[in-house]
Amino acid sequence: MSKKFRKKLKFKPRIKEVEFIRGRIYTHNLIKGNRVYGEKLIENGRLREWVPSRSKIGAAIMRGIKNLGIKKGSKVLYLGAASGTTASHVSDIVGKEGAVFCIDIAYRVVRDLVLVCEKRKNMFPLLADASHPETYKAFFPTVDVVYEDVASKNQAEILIRNCDLFLKPNGWAIIAVKARSIDVTKKPQQVFNEIEKKFKKHFIIIEKTKLEPFEKDHMFYIMKKIN
Template structure:
């Protein structure tokens, strides 16, 4: 039986010890990246695979809070081709909205096709390291998510949180340790990232994403 998890808009099916995650499909009958579609009664669900999405991996790995819910306005940095973006779109629903930003024109072209099917997503072609260039396109948001594998990923995150996130709201940062410093152990990099984040934000939770994503950690932060 598919039932809702402790996270609003996220559902699960238990098969022994295995948990399979789902979101309710905003566009019934349409698969975004080849994921399974399952219909139960009048509702269609899309499988949310942890090997394809760091946010799904964090939920499977036991993160305690995500703070994403229906009717939320989201800024998603590092949207890529829209795999996780599409599930965030499912969760926020028709009353929410997702600004999906990426710096690669080829990727944003694919996002445009996704947006033709999903009216609650807008693609933004921009460099997340220069938030001033899109501050007139993106309003203050309720929730921010970043997945950018660059050396300066923490600074990029902090600049965008400062400019776009409402006070008291949450932002999630997916950190790839090897992109920051390939010479250090990932655990050392994650400790340094946490100390950096805590200078201006409350770090509410963090979880390692292995075995789904090697040398990755997801931080949940709250803006003061």
């Protein structure tokens, strides 16, 4: 993100789980001095920069969301964890009492994810297809938060199915919706309107934000499960 944009940023990060220092956001490093994706470390490695152009949760925080749902001690099911870039910041936030259950379908990225999880004892990797949560039902407990960052046509159905099986009553369902993965022929706003209708049958939308300038045609939803 350019200095010019950072100066112009209308919203200021309001999430107390992150530190906001000179226009950048940081998480408290679970392992002092540990770097996961080449991010900057400050304060003797105690704080790790969360790069919003590399992470949709980071982008949503920079956009000024007020609710994150993820807190110290949270158990999080993370769908589409890739090599663990964002998941590592979630791991920082939930801390030693929390857990991040990381799922990805691609062997290539899970190989790198495993290396991150070996160091971070609150992260647990699984190679699986998030469209079929019944295949991993036995491996994970119920959770406080389900977060999905899977660029696929059936993003809404994946979230709903996983929340049915894993999310506690009143738990948080968070998703970065990529309009172009759902339907390239429709305007992004139309895709968001349609997906919201689906969400509203299962969740209460607490907050939503676009992710520009970090990600184009994405909407980030923070929702609570209807019991």
